[in-house]
Amino acid sequence: MKVLVCMSVVPDTTTKITFTNSDTSFNTQGVQFIMNPYDELALTKALDIADPAGGSVTILHVGPADAEPAIRKALSMGATEAVRINAAPTDAQFVAEQIAAYAKDKGFDFILTGRESIDYNGGAVCGLLGAMLNLPSINVITQLGVSGQTATIERDIDGGREIVSCPLPFVASAQKDLCEPRIPNMRGIMAARTKPLQIIEPVSGANHVNYSKFELPQPKQGVRMISAENPEELLHLLRNEAKVI
Amino acid sequence: MSVIIFAETRDQQYKKSTLEAVSYGKEVAQKTGGKVIAVSMGGASDAASLGNYGADEVITLHGAEFATFSPEVYASAFAEVCKTHGGKTIIISNTYSGKSISGRVAVLLQGALATNVVDYPDTTSGFRVKRGVFSGKAFAYVDMQSDVKVIAITPNSVEIKTHGTSASVSAHQPTGLPTSATKIESTQTVSGKIPLTEAEIVVSAGRGMKGPENWNMVEDLATALGAATACSKPVSDMHWRPHSEHVGQTGITIKPNLYIAIGISGAIQHLAGVSSSKVIVVVNKDAEAPFFKAADYGIVGDAFEVLPKLIQAAKASATS
Numbered sequence: 001m002k003v004l005v006c007m008s009v010v011p012d013t014t015t016k017i018t019f020t021n022s023d024t025s026f027n028t029q030g031v032q033f034i035m036n037p038y039d040e041l042a043l044t045k046a047l048d049i050a051d052p053a054g055g056s057v058t059i060l061h062v063g064p065a066d067a068e069p070a071i072r073k074a075l076s077m078g079a080t081e082a083v084r085i086n087a088a089p090t091d092a093q094f095v096a097e098q099i100a101a102y103a104k105d106k107g108f109d110f111i112l113t114g115r116e117s118i119d120y121n122g123g124a125v126c127g128l129l130g131a132m133l134n135l136p137s138i139n140v141i142t143q144l145g146v147s148g149q150t151a152t153i154e155r156d157i158d159g160g161r162e163i164v165s166c167p168l169p170f171v172a173s174a175q176k177d178l179c180e181p182r183i184p185n186m187r188g189i190m191a192a193r194t195k196p197l198q199i200i201e202p203v204s205g206a207n208h209v210n211y212s213k214f215e216l217p218q219p220k221q222g223v224r225m226i227s228a229e230n231p232e233e234l235l236h237l238l239r240n241e242a243k244v245i
Numbered sequence: 246m247s248v249i250i251f252a253e254t255r256d257q258q259y260k261k262s263t264l265e266a267v268s269y270g271k272e273v274a275q276k277t278g279g280k281v282i283a284v285s286m287g288g289a290s291d292a293a294s295l296g297n298y299g300a301d302e303v304i305t306l307h308g309a310e311f312a313t314f315s316p317e318v319y320a321s322a323f324a325e326v327c328k329t330h331g332g333k334t335i336i337i338s339n340t341y342s343g344k345s346i347s348g349r350v351a352v353l354l355q356g357a358l359a360t361n362v363v364d365y366p367d368t369t370s371g372f373r374v375k376r377g378v379f380s381g382k383a384f385a386y387v388d389m390q391s392d393v394k395v396i397a398i399t400p401n402s403v404e405i406k407t408h409g410t411s412a413s414v415s416a417h418q419p420t421g422l423p424t425s426a427t428k429i430e431s432t433q434t435v436s437g438k439i440p441l442t443e444a445e446i447v448v449s450a451g452r453g454m455k456g457p458e459n460w461n462m463v464e465d466l467a468t469a470l471g472a473a474t475a476c477s478k479p480v481s482d483m484h485w486r487p488h489s490e491h492v493g494q495t496g497i498t499i500k501p502n503l504y505i506a507i508g509i510s511g512a513i514q515h516l517a518g519v520s521s522s523k524v525i526v527v528v529n530k531d532a533e534a535p536f537f538k539a540a541d542y543g544i545v546g547d548a549f550e551v552l553p554k555l556i557q558a559a560k561a562s563a564t565s
């Protein structure tokens with residue numbers, strides 16, 4: 001059993017987002033970077049399946065060297081080895097091309113990503129990888145079990161849930177409810193220090209999109225308070241002033 | 246050259262998000278030229294009706310392959326139609342189904358992909374779209390540089406426009422479809438309920454509700470307003486509510502016209518997922534709750550006292 005888990009490294013969820021260089025780049029000053037929360041779920045599930053089968057889990061990140069603390073965290077959670085593709089991730093398509101180029105001849109039984117990265121929110125890498133590797137792609141999964149050459153998967157669909165079966169190999173993206181994220185223990189942290197971290201150079205990829213500018217949402221005008229004794233007034237305002245009901 | 250829309254249905258009816266996507270397509274075609282073609286798979290009761298929202302043509306795909314949704318099959322068939330009809334701008338709704346195919350379609354058409362798009366494109370020089378990033382904490386302007394552009398738009402981002410016209414409808418039989426490797430074993434949908442991501446009104450509640458047994462009030466208010474229900478992260482973590490209702494940075498990002506938050510403090514991670522809502526109402530017993538800073542209307546009060554009155558007022562307002 002060989003599993004690949006793709007990891008993005010994102011600003012901590014408490015980060016107040018600001019931009020620099022005339023709003024053309026994200027201001028990383030003072031920002032703490034963490035492993036994308038959905039990728040923690042993907043890794044945990046991969047380990048839960050691969051460990052009892054005596055398999056291996058490779059954690060893969062496309063990005064510069066400052067991601068290494070997050071990569072070490074993944075290794076301390078239990079990943080067997082890590083690979084970092086040494087390139088600045090410009091967009092989801094570039095990232096997926098890098099991952100596909102790496103994974104195509106490695107014989108992974110399945111590949112997991114997160115549902116989305118909480119910074120760029122593309123939710124795109126899973127489907128892109130599926131098409132690039134010509135594998136089925138199953139988005140937003142909440143349960144995964146592998147038996148022999150078949151996986152049974154529960155996933156979110158619009159307005160409900162669905163259970164699908166799928167032969168190995170496949171690509172899937174982890175959604176909340178898949179599992180509780182593993183917390184690294186002392187032994188894991190010690191072991192992570194000596195686990196292999198391979199650094200490879202990127203392949204050249206197409207440049208489909210370019211992030212030209214960022215913007216913060218318009219601040220609210222200020223709140224209008226309504227007496228708790230008079231909810232009719234709220235309904236009246238929502239209907240006649242805000243016109244949303 | 247044409248603008249092609251992936252037209253999604255629910256129970257044979259076009260979804261509201263599809264009507265938005267067609268309206269979006271029409272707007273793009275007015276800027277870039279070309280026909281507006283909607284592609285409808287798996288059967289819709291009234292394909293020609295998409296003309297009213299701006300479609301010139303509707304192409305329907307029938308067959309056993311489309312009876313259930315398979316991302317590989319749907320993406321291949323859709324991409325084939327896009328190629329045959331010279332699709333340059335491809336519009337898909339950012340629903341779960343839309344998200345499952347948009348990446349695959351972009352690869353098959355060797356196009357540029359932008360998901361989470363929240364506004365019409367700027368075509369004054371090149372093709373620039375605005376998309377939500379950092380889970381609603383910011384927006385990015387993205388230049389789509391490839392000849393083919395695949396755009397996944399967030400539901401509730403653009404207004405539906407009607408044109409009072411009807412579309413021509415033709416059937417298409419795709420060739421060389423892959424057989425689906427995935428097999429659907431069972432499907433469970435909550436019928437009659439509006440999916441959270443597509444809802445125009447959302448009633449949401451947090452830990453201030455004390456326990457799952459009190460959610461009947463939240464549901465009553467939602468029913469009276471025709472709203473979907475949502476919750477904060479701790480509420481779904483404690484299994485008071487299903488995880489599919491969890492909104493925020495690590496949950497679903499939503500963009501309704503009206504978001505009503507009851508007994509939610511307004512932590513930065515929660516605000517991230519809901520701050521794009523057009524109008525926000527906060528009910529909290531603590532006047533200092535941070536959520537009031539992000540609200541348009543606020544009521545300081547105990548949810549257990551305010552909710553019954555609010556439900557009554559909403560019921561009265563619905564019938565007036």
Ligand SMILES: Cc1cc2nc3c(=O)[nH]c(=O)nc-3n(C[C@H](O)[C@H](O)[C@H](O)COP(=O)(O)OP(=O)(O)OC[C@H]3O[C@@H](n4cnc5c(N)ncnc54)[C@H](O)[C@@H]3O)c2cc1C
Pocket residue numbers: 013037450451452453454476477478479480491492493494495496507508509510511512513514515518528529530531534546547548549
């Ligand atoms: C990595 C990470 C990711 C996170 N992601 C998310 C996310 O995606 N979404 C999310 O929601 N949270 C998220 N959180 C959690 C977030 O930080 C807050 O802890 C959470 O949003 C608080 O939920 P709450 O407002 O329901 O509860 P509380 O913070 O406990 O607030 C309850 C509120 O109810 C009010 N209240 C109490 N009783 C009453 C009453 N009778 N009537 C009226 N009001 C009352 C209180 O004044 C208080 O403001 C995340 C946290 C972390 C660390």
Ligand SMILES: Nc1ncnc2c1ncn2[C@@H]1O[C@H](COP(=O)(O)O)[C@@H](O)[C@H]1O
Pocket residue numbers: 005006007008009036038039060061062063089092095112113114115116117118120121122123124125126
């Ligand atoms: N730079 C990256 N390196 C490796 N995997 C990534 C990277 N960016 C995104 N991913 C994976 O793709 C998922 C979805 O990301 P996105 O499409 O950016 O929302 C993430 O949860 C990761 O699993």
